[in-house]
Amino acid sequence: MVRVRYAPSPTGSPHVGNIRTALFNWLFARAQGGKFIVRIEDTDRNRFVPGSEEDILLALRWLELDWDEGPEVGGPYSPYKQSERAELYRETAHRLVDEGKAYKCFCASERLAEMRKEQEAAKTAIGYDRRCRRMSKEEAAAREANGEAYVIRFAMPLEGVTSYYDLVHKKEVEFKNVLTDDFVMLKSDGFPTYHLANIVDDHLMEITHVMRADEWMSSMPRHVQLYRALGWEPPKFAHLPLLMGPDGQKLSKRHGTVQFTEFIGEGYLPDAMFNFLALCGWSPGDDREIMSREEILSLFSLDRILDRPAVFHHDKLKWMNGHYIREMSLEQYMAATLPYLQKEGVLPAELNAETRAYAERVLPLEQEKLRLLGEITELTRFFFEEPKSFDEKAVAKWFGETHISQMLDALIQRFNALENFTPEETERVIREVIAWLGVPNGHVIHPTRVALSGRATGPSLFDMIAALGKERVVRRLEKAKQMVRV
Numbered sequence: 373m374v375r376v377r378y379a380p381s382p383t384g385s386p387h388v389g390n391i392r393t394a395l396f397n398w399l400f401a402r403a404q405g406g407k408f409i410v411r412i413e414d415t416d417r418n419r420f421v422p423g424s425e426e427d428i429l430l431a432l433r434w435l436e437l438d439w440d441e442g443p444e445v446g447g448p449y450s451p452y453k454q455s456e457r458a459e460l461y462r463e464t465a466h467r468l469v470d471e472g473k474a475y476k477c478f479c480a481s482e483r484l485a486e487m488r489k490e491q492e493a494a495k496t497a498i499g500y501d502r503r504c505r506r507m508s509k510e511e512a513a514a515r516e517a518n519g520e521a522y523v524i525r526f527a528m529p530l531e532g533v534t535s536y537y538d539l540v541h542k543k544e545v546e547f548k549n550v551l552t553d554d555f556v557m558l559k560s561d562g563f564p565t566y567h568l569a570n571i572v573d574d575h576l577m578e579i580t581h582v583m584r585a586d587e588w589m590s591s592m593p594r595h596v597q598l599y600r601a602l603g604w605e606p607p608k609f610a611h612l613p614l615l616m617g618p619d620g621q622k623l624s625k626r627h628g629t630v631q632f633t634e635f636i637g638e639g640y641l642p643d644a645m646f647n648f649l650a651l652c653g654w655s656p657g658d659d660r661e662i663m664s665r666e667e668i669l670s671l672f673s674l675d676r677i678l679d680r681p682a683v684f685h686h687d688k689l690k691w692m693n694g695h696y697i698r699e700m701s702l703e704q705y706m707a708a709t710l711p712y713l714q715k716e717g718v719l720p721a722e723l724n725a726e727t728r729a730y731a732e733r734v735l736p737l738e739q740e741k742l743r744l745l746g747e748i749t750e751l752t753r754f755f756f757e758e759p760k761s762f763d764e765k766a767v768a769k770w771f772g773e774t775h776i777s778q779m780l781d782a783l784i785q786r787f788n789a790l791e792n793f794t795p796e797e798t799e800r801v802i803r804e805v806i807a808w809l810g811v812p813n814g815h816v817i818h819p820t821r822v823a824l825s826g827r828a829t830g831p832s833l834f835d836m837i838a839a840l841g842k843e844r845v846v847r848r849l850e851k852a853k854q855m856v857r858v
């Protein structure tokens with residue numbers, strides 16, 4: 373049975389690329405009827421960031437990537453947090469020392485720094501010079517007995533190549549052994565490095581496929597050699613090409629939002645993000661773009677993961693999000709948008725029936741255009757609060773026109789007299805005023821919009837006027853008289 377794992381390190385708020393790795397693992401597990409395991413790789417205590425694990429799990433839950441084994445749910449290979457498994461790694465490292473496949477290294481950090489400086493000056497390969505590999509067992513034992521601190525290093529083969537087959541790149545990848553130094557497996561504090569803990573756990577947790585970002589590919593010679601030294605069958609490996617910005621550089625803050633929790637806050641929908649990320653580096657085989665979870669799941673396979681970097685277009689993600697927002701029912705849409713207005717204090721936490729009905733009238737006017745839920749506040753604030761500022765350009769353009777005073781008076785008078793404040797009726801009024809003034813349509817439509825909303829763009833004017841209702845409309849038109857400059 374397929375068993376895959378997502379093995380995040382809690383070193384900060386997760387990057388969207390990291391969550392894409394989780395998604396691909398989840399998709400593969402679910403498509404194959406296998407298990408999706410989450411394992412927290414938290415042995416690097418220097419890089420540990422409190423709150424990070426919570427953010428990672430939040431991201432998974434938000435995307436609805438459920439895990440079969442891991443934090444909170446447990447499982448037959450518990451614990452799923454590496455800091456609670458330290459003993460297993462220590463035993464493994466010492467076993468390799470006993471078998472002569474690894475050794476204790478007593479080199480102090482000053483010596484290593486000195487060595488590195490010399491290597492840099494001589495422009496030779498940077499890496500441990502293997503001094504302690506040549507140390508006799510007796511000397512090592514004596515130094516240990518003396519209380520000297522040591523790390524355990526893996527004894528890499530000194531020649532030859534190490535290779536493995538990559539399921540995404542669809543080829544055998546080779547590494548020259550001389551280029552990999554005798555890396556540290558166990559640090560002097562008894563904590564393992566990533567390489568040791570990662571393969572011990574992948575083995576003990578019976579992982580069948582390791583799917584992770586390309587940046588880990590350079591670890592392969594170490595991992596393959598470790599598996600070999602331990603006499604364990606390695607899993608299959610699939611390295612996912614990186615996410616890039618449109619400029620071809622590694623996706624970073626420069627390109628826009630990259631932290632997953634920020635995307636959530638800005639108002640992306642889980643379905644949109646799921647759809648978009650699935651297509652970042654995987655293709656259904658044609659140029660379909662909008663795909664439901666079910667469709668993606670039914671088509672997902674490793675051989676359609678592309679072996680070239682995927683370009684992350686924020687605009688495309690927004691466009692896709694807009695599509696999913698338009699698909700929402702009124703109920704879903706209200707439930708998704710109201711919290712933004714409440715958080716900003718535009719609407720109270722508890723809505724009375726009247727306010728709710730009003731919100732249900734006005735918020736859908738932006739459903740067509742909304743691309744991010746978070747944009748709802750600025751787009752619709754004017755429905756709930758009198759505009760405090762007015763689009764300067766639009767005011768400069770329209771409120772110096774000679775017909776504006778007459779226009780405002782005529783609108784006020786006719787709207788006041790209007791009984792049915794429907795979009796059709798308000799349109800009729802606007803058209804009458806246009807005809808009466810004898811000006812082009814825009815010369816009434818644009819200044820009226822600015823007067824009512826403060827904005828130069830927005831929903832259809834007639835819908836907007838009807839939704840605002842007579843009282844607000846008349847009050848705002850009265851107020852707009854102050855802006856007239858002729």
Ligand code: GLU
Nearest residue numbers: 379380381413570584588
């Ligand atoms: N802990 C590593 C990370 O943060 C896991 C890499 C792997 O999947 O082997 O990405």
